Amino acid sequence: MESEHAPRIPELSAHLIEAGGKRLRPVLTLAAAKLCGYEGDHQIRLAAAVEFIHTATLLHDDVVDESAKRRGRPTANILFGNQQSVLVGDYLFARSFQLMVETGSIRVLDILAGASAVIAEGEVLQLTAQHDLAGGEARYFQVIRGKTAALFAAAAEVGGVVAAATEAEISALRNYGDALGIAFQLVDDRLDYGGAAAAMGKNVGDDFRDGKATLPVLIAHQEGGPEERDFWSRVIEDHDQSDGDLEEAHRLLGAHRALDRTTERAAEWGERAIAALDIFADSEMKRALTDIVGFVTARAR
Structure with a gap:
């Protein structure tokens, strides 16, 4: 990403790009447009805009969460400082809107x-x-429908819009993206307690240490007895944690099959995503979008 007057922008952006990532959101835009028969090039601008929005939110989230690691590498805020991370995130948001305007579609x-x-x-x-x-x-x-699924849904929806698809097809793409985004976040929240750090690009147990009430915790808390509920209240609500608490959390999650049940819920949302595509005839792109669902939910296994 070029910037004649602010070289830190391409430097910080390159750090993010080199870290890799799945790039699922822009892929949804490209695949949705092709699925609907689009033959222009506006979908490329929109895919870039979607990725810029996503990257900007990552930069801002890492500052807010005081994160030190993402995708196995030090976060931008650790290397470049909070101020520069926030400002580059703002720049990426601005560039995304410039790309949207270039499509000429309100x-x-x-x-x-x-x-x-x-x-x-x-x-x-x-x-x-x-x-x-x-x-x-x-x-x-x-929360997860807002912070995660919203961009998945929009990424798929704009692919249909730029292709001048029918309203039914555009709605189906939005529903697909929404369900896929929810499945994606459920898998991420499950992996925080039961997956390799390499699969997530962060440290196992980060959500627990941050005191986040994710679905596995909510399941164990809801079904636990008084002593178990007291434990979750202390470590999550009061954020009062000590040595051995993460191990105890794992024990309680296992006792209530909270991780397995979160995986099952993710699979259910994945099935909803696939069902949303029923309106489309079989094609290479439809199979690709279906395969993306499988990729997302398979990470939990």
Whole structure:
């Protein structure tokens, strides 16, 4: 990414790009447009805009969460400082909107701008409710639908919009992306307690140490006895943790099959994503979008 006047922008951006990543969101835009028969080149701009939005949110999230590692590498805020990470994130948001405008589609702009607002709302909601066990699954799904699924849904939807697909097809693509995004976050939250760090690009147990009330915790808390509930209240709500607490958390999660049940819920959302594609005839792109669902849910195994 070139920047004549601010060389730190390409330097920091290169750090993020070199870290790799699945690039699922821009792939959804490209595949959705092709699925709907689009033959222009606006989908490339939109895919880039989607990835810029995602990268900007990662930069901001790492500052807010004080994260030290992402995808196995030091985070940008550790290497370059919080101020530069936030400002480069702002720059990426601005560039994403420039790319949207280049398509000449107000509807595309509306969808991606709306998704950006929903993502920010989801992150704020997570900050205010992440230690709250009382909110239960309803609050949890509200958070992940905002902070994760919104961009998946928008990425797939704009692919259909730029291809001038039917309203039914555009709605189906949005539903596909929404369900896929929820499945993706469920798998991530399960992996925090039961997956290799290399599969996530972060340290195992980060969510526990941050006191996040993710679905595995909510399942174990809901079904546990009084002593177990007291444990979860202390380590999550009060954020009072000591040596051995992570091991105890693993024991309780296992006792209630919380990790397996989170995996099962992810698979159910994956099935919803695949079902949303029923409106489309069989094709290479439809099979590719179905395979993406399999890739996302297989990470939990």
